[in-house]
Amino acid sequence: MPGFEIFGDEERKEVNDVLDSGVLFRYGFDQARNDHWKARTFEKELAEKIGVRYCHLCSSGTAALSVALAACGVGVGDEVIVPPFTFVATIEAVMSAGAVPVFADIDETLCLDPESLQKALTPRTKAVLVVHMCGAMAEIDRIKAFCEQKGLTLMEDACQALGGAFHGKFLGTFGKVGCFSFDPVKTITCGEGGCMVTNDPKLYEIADAYADHGHDHVGSDRGAEGHTIVGTNFRISELNAAVGLAQLRKLNRILKIQRAHKKEIKAALGRIPGLEFRKIPDEKGDSATFLSFLLPDGATAAKASDALAAAGVDGCFYWYHNNWHYIRQWDHILGLKSAAPLPLTLFETRPDYKKLNLAQSDSIMQRTISMLIKLSWTQDDIAQRIDKMTAVLSQ
Numbered sequence: 001m002p003g004f005e006i007f008g009d010e011e012r013k014e015v016n017d018v019l020d021s022g023v024l025f026r027y028g029f030d031q032a033r034n035d036h037w038k039a040r041t042f043e044k045e046l047a048e049k050i051g052v053r054y055c056h057l058c059s060s061g062t063a064a065l066s067v068a069l070a071a072c073g074v075g076v077g078d079e080v081i082v083p084p085f086t087f088v089a090t091i092e093a094v095m096s097a098g099a100v101p102v103f104a105d106i107d108e109t110l111c112l113d114p115e116s117l118q119k120a121l122t123p124r125t126k127a128v129l130v131v132h133m134c135g136a137m138a139e140i141d142r143i144k145a146f147c148e149q150k151g152l153t154l155m156e157d158a159c160q161a162l163g164g165a166f167h168g169k170f171l172g173t174f175g176k177v178g179c180f181s182f183d184p185v186k187t188i189t190c191g192e193g194g195c196m197v198t199n200d201p202k203l204y205e206i207a208d209a210y211a212d213h214g215h216d217h218v219g220s221d222r223g224a225e226g227h228t229i230v231g232t233n234f235r236i237s238e239l240n241a242a243v244g245l246a247q248l249r250k251l252n253r254i255l256k257i258q259r260a261h262k263k264e265i266k267a268a269l270g271r272i273p274g275l276e277f278r279k280i281p282d283e284k285g286d287s288a289t290f291l292s293f294l295l296p297d298g299a300t301a302a303k304a305s306d307a308l309a310a311a312g313v314d315g316c317f318y319w320y321h322n323n324w325h326y327i328r329q330w331d332h333i334l335g336l337k338s339a340a341p342l343p344l345t346l347f348e349t350r351p352d353y354k355k356l357n358l359a360q361s362d363s364i365m366q367r368t369i370s371m372l373i374k375l376s377w378t379q380d381d382i383a384q385r386i387d388k389m390t391a392v393l394s395q
C-alpha cells in the first residue's frame, strides 16, 4: 500500500494548478478555475481504468462506504453480511447507516467464505458486503452467484485492492457498488479520499447527491439547484483530488513493481516446508500489496511473527494479536460503545456480538502472517529479506 512512497513533481504540479486558480471547491466557479476539474477528471480516469460507467470521488473510503450503502438503499434495521477480518471502517459504515452487521466466517482467501453466507442469512438480510483484503480477491464469482440466487445486493469494499482483478475483471466492479480508499497507506493516495463506483445510473445519481447535501448538480447556479434526497457532506477538496489524480496515473507502474517484488519473495518462501500461501482465486489478478502466508498452527505463527521482528524483517503483521483489523480487537464495536445510542440497539433480533462463533476465522487468523510489499526495495533489500525470512521460517 505504497502511494506515499512515490510522491514527486507530478503531485506537486496537479496541486499547483489548484493553488494557482484558488478554486479549492470541486463544483462551480467555472470562470475562475482555468478549466481545472481535478475531482471530475479523477472520476473519469478511474472509471475508464477499471471499466465501470460511474465513479464518485469523496472524502474517504469510509465515506464511500456510507455513500454506497445509501445508494443501495440500505438503512435502519437492514442486515448486512460482513467479514470479521477487515478494517473497522466497513463495520462502522454499516452501523452509521442504522443497519445491522452480521458476521460470517472467512476462509483461506482471508475474505468471506461463500460457504458461510447461508448461516448468516435471515429474512432481514439486505446485502453482502464483501471485503477484498490485503490486495487480493474473495471468491467473488461464488459470492455473486449466492447473492443473485437469494436476491441480495452485492457490495464490494475494495479499499485495499485497487487494480486487482478476477479473471480480467477489476475488483470493485462485480457488485452493485464498489468502494475504494485513497487514505495515506493505500495503493494510491489523495492524502484523504475515497470513491464509489457503479454501472447503475440511478445509484450514481443518489451517490452524487447524497455526498453533497442532496444537490442534484443540474445547471450552473448552485444556490438554485434542486435537492432530491436528504444528504450530508462527504465532499473531497480539489487539493486532495489533485494529489490523487497524479497518483492514479502512476497506478500501472505501482502494480508492476509490487507484483515483481512479491513474485520473487513468494518463489523463495515457497520452498519452506509447512508454509502455505493465502489462497488467491486468480493469482494474475493479485494487486500484490501484501504477501500473506499461513503456518501450521497458531503457536508457530505467533513465535515466527516475533522472530521476524527480532531479525529485522519489518512490515509483517500478525493480525490475531496485534493490529486491529480482526474482530478480536474490536471491544468497542462488539460492546456497542457509542457516543450516542446506535439505531441497531432498537433491534432485538441483532446478533449477540459477545457470543459470536467464528471458530473457522479464528483458526485461520491464528495461523496467518501478512507482509507489506514496498516499492522502494532494492534488489539487495529483497535478497536480504529472503535470507532472513528463510532462516526464521525454516526453524
Ligand SMILES: *Cc1c(COP(=O)(O)O)cnc(C)c1O
Pocket: 060, 061, 062, 063, 086, 087, 089, 090, 131, 157, 159, 160, 181, 182, 183, 193, 194
Ligand atoms: C482503508 C480502508 C477503509 C477506509 O478507508 P479510509 O479512507 O481510511 O476511510 C475501509 N475498508 C477497508 C478494507 C480499508 O482498508
